[in-house]
Amino acid sequence: MKAQVTECTHIGGREINQDYFSHVIDSDWALFCVADGLGGHDHGELASQFFVEALISLSPKYAEDMAAAPSMAMQAMIEEAATLFRKRVDEACPGKDPQTTLALAWVDPNHFITAHIGDSRIYRIQNNEIIWRSPDHTLVQQLFEEGKIKEEEMAAHPMQNRLLKSVSVFEKPEPDIFIHPPLTSDEAVMLCTD
Numbered sequence: 001m002k003a004q005v006t007e008c009t010h011i012g013g014r015e016i017n018q019d020y021f022s023h024v025i026d027s028d029w030a031l032f033c034v035a036d037g038l039g040g041h042d043h044g045e046l047a048s049q050f051f052v053e054a055l056i057s058l059s060p061k062y063a064e065d066m067a068a069a070p071s072m073a074m075q076a077m078i079e080e081a082a083t084l085f086r087k088r089v090d091e092a093c094p095g096k097d098p099q100t101t102l103a104l105a106w107v108d109p110n111h112f113i114t115a116h117i118g119d120s121r122i123y124r125i126q127n128n129e130i131i132w133r134s135p136d137h138t139l140v141q142q143l144f145e146e147g148k149i150k151e152e153e154m155a156a157h158p159m160q161n162r163l164l165k166s167v168s169v170f171e172k173p174e175p176d177i178f179i180h181p182p183l184t185s186d187e188a189v190m191l192c193t194d
Contacts (some may be wrong), residue, residue, distance in 0.1 A: 001030050001107070014039070018100075019193050020048035022056050028109040029066065031059045036120050036193035038099040038166055043089075047098035051167050056102065066106055070113050072083035074106065074177050078115060082173045085185040089169050099166040102175065103134065103191045112183045115175040118166045123190040124180070134176065137165035161194075 003025055011017040019039030023030065033052045037044020058077050065073035089098060101118025114122045116134045124132040135141055140160040143149045149157060169171050183189065 001025055001028060001109075003030055003107070003159075005032075008025050016045050018044040018048055020045070020100075021191070022052050024056050026060070026063065029059075029063050029106065031056065031104065031106050032122050032189070032191055033102070033104045034191040034193060035100045035102050035167075036118070038163070039100070042096050043093050044100060046089065046092055047085070047100035047167065050092075051081060051085045051100050051102060054084035054088075057084070059061055066113065067108060067110065070106075070111055070179050071177050074113055074115050075175070078102075078173050078175050082167065085167065086169050093134035097169045099168045101163070101193065102167055102173075103193075105189050105191060107183055107189075110182055112180040112189075113177065114180065115177045117173055117175045118163050119161075119194045121190075121192055121194075123192075124183075125188040125190060126184075126186060132180070134178075137176075138163055 005023060007021055009017060010020050021034045023032040025167055033086050035048035035052050037048040062073050062077040082103055101120040103116045103120035103122050105122055106113040117124055119136040119138050122134040123130050139159045140154045140157045144151060145156055
């Protein structure tokens with residue numbers, strides 16, 4: 001598999017960069033991950049790093065299953081990654097509950113599979129137009145979907161940073177998993193944090 005990959009990060013106004021990203025490109029498939037540790041919880045930078053590293057390490061194990069049963073394989077990979085994540089958190093900061101978001105894309109010749117938790121996003125872009133975007137797991141996204149606020153009100157809403165889902169030590173991850181048509185050569189995918 002061939003892919004052009006560009007990665008960048010910026011710490012913003014924080015003392016610690018809580019974003020973490022990685023990818024693996026194999027001959028038949030590729031996995032791209034982005035995570036953002038939650039700032040209101042201790043060790044968010046470890047949460048994002050540990051979860052992404054767990055997914056990357058598990059990806060070869062799930063490659064065959066991803067081709068045959070993508071939704072089940074993706075859910076199983078994320079759940080096993082959560083188990084590895086919990087072990088590493090317990091070793092590094094026992095008793096703490098660092099949390100993170102997640103956005104990931106799995107690409108193979110027959111599938112484009114996405115999974116996300118929280119407000120890290122995935123964009124599918126063709127001819128410089130966004131043709132699909134993952135829906136955030138936030139209170140403002142829920143309010144928008146319920147028709148209680150307009151799209152232009154979302155960015156300035158006082159509850160814009162309130163997440164409804166995240167990767168946590170104490171809860172089973174609940175990703176939204178989407179199986180899309182395969183990517184074409186004129187398309188791009190962007191994974192990003194908020």
